[in-house]
Amino acid sequence: MSGDLTKEPGTAATPAAPAGGGARPVLEAVDVTKHFPVRGVRLRRGAAPRVVHAVENVSLSLYAGRITALVGESGSGKSTLARLLAQLYPLTSGEVRLHGQAVHSQRGRAFRDHVRKVQLILQDPFASFNPVATIASTLKRAVAIHQPGKRGKDQAAVIDDLLQQINLVPARQFTEKYPHELSGGQLQRISIARALAASPEVFLADEPVSSLDVSIRLGILNLLRRLTEERNAAMLYVTHDIASARYFAADTAVMYAGEVVETGPSEAVTQQAAHPYTQLLIDSAPDPARDGSGRVRDIGQPPSLIDPPAGCRFHPRCPFAMERCGSQAPPSFDLTGGHTARCWLYADDAEARERRADNARAVGTGPADPAGPTDLSTETSPDTAVTTSEGADAP
Numbered sequence: 482m483s484g485d486l487t488k489e490p491g492t493a494a495t496p497a498a499p500a501g502g503g504a505r506p507v508l509e510a511v512d513v514t515k516h517f518p519v520r521g522v523r524l525r526r527g528a529a530p531r532v533v534h535a536v537e538n539v540s541l542s543l544y545a546g547r548i549t550a551l552v553g554e555s556g557s558g559k560s561t562l563a564r565l566l567a568q569l570y571p572l573t574s575g576e577v578r579l580h581g582q583a584v585h586s587q588r589g590r591a592f593r594d595h596v597r598k599v600q601l602i603l604q605d606p607f608a609s610f611n612p613v614a615t616i617a618s619t620l621k622r623a624v625a626i627h628q629p630g631k632r633g634k635d636q637a638a639v640i641d642d643l644l645q646q647i648n649l650v651p652a653r654q655f656t657e658k659y660p661h662e663l664s665g666g667q668l669q670r671i672s673i674a675r676a677l678a679a680s681p682e683v684f685l686a687d688e689p690v691s692s693l694d695v696s697i698r699l700g701i702l703n704l705l706r707r708l709t710e711e712r713n714a715a716m717l718y719v720t721h722d723i724a725s726a727r728y729f730a731a732d733t734a735v736m737y738a739g740e741v742v743e744t745g746p747s748e749a750v751t752q753q754a755a756h757p758y759t760q761l762l763i764d765s766a767p768d769p770a771r772d773g774s775g776r777v778r779d780i781g782q783p784p785s786l787i788d789p790p791a792g793c794r795f796h797p798r799c800p801f802a803m804e805r806c807g808s809q810a811p812p813s814f815d816l817t818g819g820h821t822a823r824c825w826l827y828a829d830d831a832e833a834r835e836r837r838a839d840n841a842r843a844v845g846t847g848p849a850d851p852a853g854p855t856d857l858s859t860e861t862s863p864d865t866a867v868t869t870s871e872g873a874d875a876p
């Protein structure tokens with residue numbers, strides 16, 4: 482992420498959410514797993530059907546007024562997790578809870594309520610619009626679904642208000658256009674307006690700016706931040722870009738090969754990354770301030786999710802792997818200040834301490850002190866800041 486996002490982190494524009502165990506999540510994934518069947522593969526008689534282990538035993542909580550970044554490389558399961566949270570896919574196991582209530586069926590009132598309150602914003606706005614419908618008719622449809630009492634002039638006033646909220650004014654200049662007549666940034670704003678028509682409590686923004694021109698990304702992110710604050714909504718911000726997570730999101734969760742491997746306040750996760758995968762992600766991100774020689778050696782590719790490695794899924798690629806990493810899945814270790822890492826380096830024994838010291842020397846930090854396994858779903862943190870400029874992507 483470029484430009485104005487380089488404001489000092491830690492100077493929160495958003496009031497901090499209650500820290501520790503006080504705040505209840507608006508939306509949570511509880512031990513969620515999603516396996517997709519592998520089709521078109523001939524199986525030997527009696528062999529178990531093959532599946533893609535896209536998301537495995539993931540717990541993640543989203544809080545009112547807070548942005549949580551979900552970071553990881555392509556294929557790590559970020560979009561699948563976002564879609565599970567939106568109830569677009571049935572779960573293989575686990576629960577998705579809105580205000581503590583699980584939805585067990587993809588029909589009925591609780592499901593409709595969930596789908597209204599949890600709105601997904603997708604990466605490619607052009608793909609999510611009907612190319613032969615004007616913006617007005619798309620927004621009318623959204624308002625008719627979510628605010629059926631609004632008709633005629635009232636409905637038009639709602640649409641004007643939605644466009645005002647996303648800084649596309651005068652509304653008339655946009656409503657009679659077709660999607661292809663708008664820029665990517667303008668259309669992404671319209672998709673946000675369409676989501677707003679449902680008065681959501683949660684935004685699931687899946688790479689909301691990665692298909693947009695770099696020059697307009699910041700305006701869209703600041704718009705999303707303002708809407709989150711004003712509506713006290715929760716937001717999941719899915720991104721490849723760990724640098725933007727630091728400035729945009731209060732909390733960050735890092736996914737690798739279908740599992741969440743590190744969580745915590747964005748400042749801690751990005752500045753004192755504990756998991757060797759997060760360290761690798763940070764080292765791989767373009768940074769003109771670095772000399773180009775990565776501190777953490779990358780020794781391979783992400784694994785197949787059809788046949789993921791035993792133990793820690795990152796171990797074949799990890800320069801700090803120990804014997805146990807190849808056979809035993811690590812628990813989540815609690816570091817300090819709500820920071821967790823699912824990595825054997827943080828076990829409390831002599832071998833782990835030695836490898837941890839090797840890791841700390843390699844990344845140039847002091848070794849983190851583990852405090853024992855923790856529950857990933859209850860951690861919160863102070864906010865970070867972005868600038869307030871939203872732009873409007875004027876034609």
Ligand SMILES: Nc1ncnc2c1ncn2[C@@H]1O[C@H](COP(=O)(O)OP(=O)(O)OP(=O)(O)O)[C@@H](O)[C@H]1O
Nearest residue numbers: 517533535553554555556557558559560561562786
């Ligand atoms: N509908 C599906 N059927 C089968 N496999 C799927 C399906 N959707 C996703 N997958 C697989 O699940 C794994 C996780 O994919 P997912 O799209 O969630 O990752 P991602 O981290 O969002 O990647 P990207 O950043 O490229 O979108 C991948 O191996 C992908 O091929």
